[in-house]
Amino acid sequence: MINILFQIYKWIIAYPLLIIITLLVTTVTGLGSVLFGSKWWGYYPPHIWGKCWCWLLFIRVEVRNREYIDKNTSYVFVSNHQGAYDIFTIYGFLGHNFKWMMKKSIEKIPFVGAACKLSEQIMVDRSSAMAMARSIVEARKRLRNGMSLVVFPEGTRTFNGKMNPFKKGAFKLAIDFHLPLVPLTIDGSFNILPRTSLFNIKYGKITLTIHKPIQPPTSGKYDMESIMNDTYNAIQSALPKHLHN
Numbered sequence: 123m124i125n126i127l128f129q130i131y132k133w134i135i136a137y138p139l140l141i142i143i144t145l146l147v148t149t150v151t152g153l154g155s156v157l158f159g160s161k162w163w164g165y166y167p168p169h170i171w172g173k174c175w176c177w178l179l180f181i182r183v184e185v186r187n188r189e190y191i192d193k194n195t196s197y198v199f200v201s202n203h204q205g206a207y208d209i210f211t212i213y214g215f216l217g218h219n220f221k222w223m224m225k226k227s228i229e230k231i232p233f234v235g236a237a238c239k240l241s242e243q244i245m246v247d248r249s250s251a252m253a254m255a256r257s258i259v260e261a262r263k264r265l266r267n268g269m270s271l272v273v274f275p276e277g278t279r280t281f282n283g284k285m286n287p288f289k290k291g292a293f294k295l296a297i298d299f300h301l302p303l304v305p306l307t308i309d310g311s312f313n314i315l316p317r318t319s320l321f322n323i324k325y326g327k328i329t330l331t332i333h334k335p336i337q338p339p340t341s342g343k344y345d346m347e348s349i350m351n352d353t354y355n356a357i358q359s360a361l362p363k364h365l366h367n
Contacts (some may be wrong), residue, residue: 149233154167164241176214178334191218196328201305204311297346305333
């Protein structure tokens with residue numbers, strides 16, 4: 123009976139409200155970023171939007187170890203990617219201003235894509251080596267202004283809840299700018315909305331675990347594979363054993 127009531131509520135009340143909220147937030151984000159700059163307007167309206175997508179669908183989010191990060195410090199946040207709700211979780215509950223490093227294909231999503239572009243999120247174009255290089259240059263511009271960055275280094279959502287191998291882009295940026303890498307573990311969003319399900323959102327709980335920052339070397343030689351492995355292992359450590367590789 124509870125599931126039936128939830129389905130009725132979801133389609134009759136929650137989804138219509140969330141569509142309206144999404145249209146309002148994307149419009150405010152885009153216009154605010156153009157008129158007043160994207161540092162505030164590119165983060166705080168989507169911050170509220172992310173919370174609404176959780177609250178209105180009865181999704182509880184628990185944040186662990188928030189004391190590990192300082193709101194006045196720039197970081198490269200590196201997260202696993204279980205599902206679409208990772209975005210709402212990080213926007214709504216990380217509690218730190220940042221820009222996304224996201225696939226360029228997101229630009230094609232009505233309203234959302236335009237808001238992301240106008241708010242100066244970093245669109246990664248993997249169509250060629252030259253296009254990828256341009257994306258990295260854009261990321262460097264954002265980091266020069268003291269902004270933090272959030273990256274899903276797997277590049278795409280998992281099909282089974284387990285983590286995919288990492289790509290190197292985020293780690294190169296952290297090393298270039300001597301920024302601490304902060305591993306983030308998201309657990310629970312795969313059960314709520316995996317990539318194999320489009321609209322069948324389930325209520326439940328998501329846990330966002332913030333790990334201790336990993337300081338990249340500031341001089342001398344560094345081992346990229348070691349840094350990537352340390353980050354991967356930190357993220358995986360907060361996942362249930364059945365989701366370990």
